[in-house]
Each structure stands twice: as C-alpha cells, then as structure tokens.
Amino acid sequence: MPKVTFKNWNKTVECPPDTNLRKLALQHGIPLYNGVSGVLNCRGLGLCGTCCVEVIPEEKVGPKQYMEVLRFFQIKGNFRLACQAEVRGDIEVTKREGLYGTGKEPVKG
Numbered sequence: 001m002p003k004v005t006f007k008n009w010n011k012t013v014e015c016p017p018d019t020n021l022r023k024l025a026l027q028h029g030i031p032l033y034n035g036v037s038g039v040l041n042c043r044g045l046g047l048c049g050t051c052c053v054e055v056i057p058e059e060k061v062g063p064k065q066y067m068e069v070l071r072f073f074q075i076k077g078n079f080r081l082a083c084q085a086e087v088r089g090d091i092e093v094t095k096r097e098g099l100y101g102t103g104k105e106p107v108k109g
C-alpha cells in the first residue's frame, strides 16, 4: 500500500492505491487549507485551488485532471490539487504558505 507523508505535520499514513489525496488528508486530521480557505473552499470540486499541495515525486500520483491543467499552467513546481490527485505510490506532501498554498515557505504543522 502506498505511504503518504504529510511533512508539515510529520505524519505518515498508508492508503489503498488510487485514494483521493484530499479525502485521505481530511480523514487523518490534516488541515489542507490555509486561513479562510478552511471555510471558503469548493469541497473538492477542483474549482477553488485552495487545496494545492506540493507532491514529491509528482509521478506517484495520477495524471493531472483538466481543472489542474487550467490552474497550473503558470505555476512551476510539483504542485497538485489534492482534491484531484489520486495516490499511486509513496509520496511526500507539503503545504506551503498563502491562500492557495503555493508560497515559498511550508506552513507550520
């Protein structure tokens, strides 16, 4: 089973292949959202972009969905929308600062 390490929170969990990353995080008490986006988010529809996380290695999650391609065409790095990402292998997940979680520094867990 794939292992997912949420680096900000120093927590590693296992999940079946193809598990939705957002659902996995929320099941394990990982707060994926920064600030007001904890309340004001699209609840996993891929519309708001606030569930954005850095995933390493990115190839261990499923291919980018249409909404992610639109969201990230200008953003560099291994960022993914957690609500659109399916876990396919061992990954490390980091939430960064900013409303969308694409800032330079990781948030403190």
Ligand code: FES
Binding pocket: 041, 042, 043, 044, 045, 046, 047, 048, 049, 050, 051, 052, 081, 082, 083, 084
């Ligand atoms: S929860 Fe809104 S884009 Fe993922």
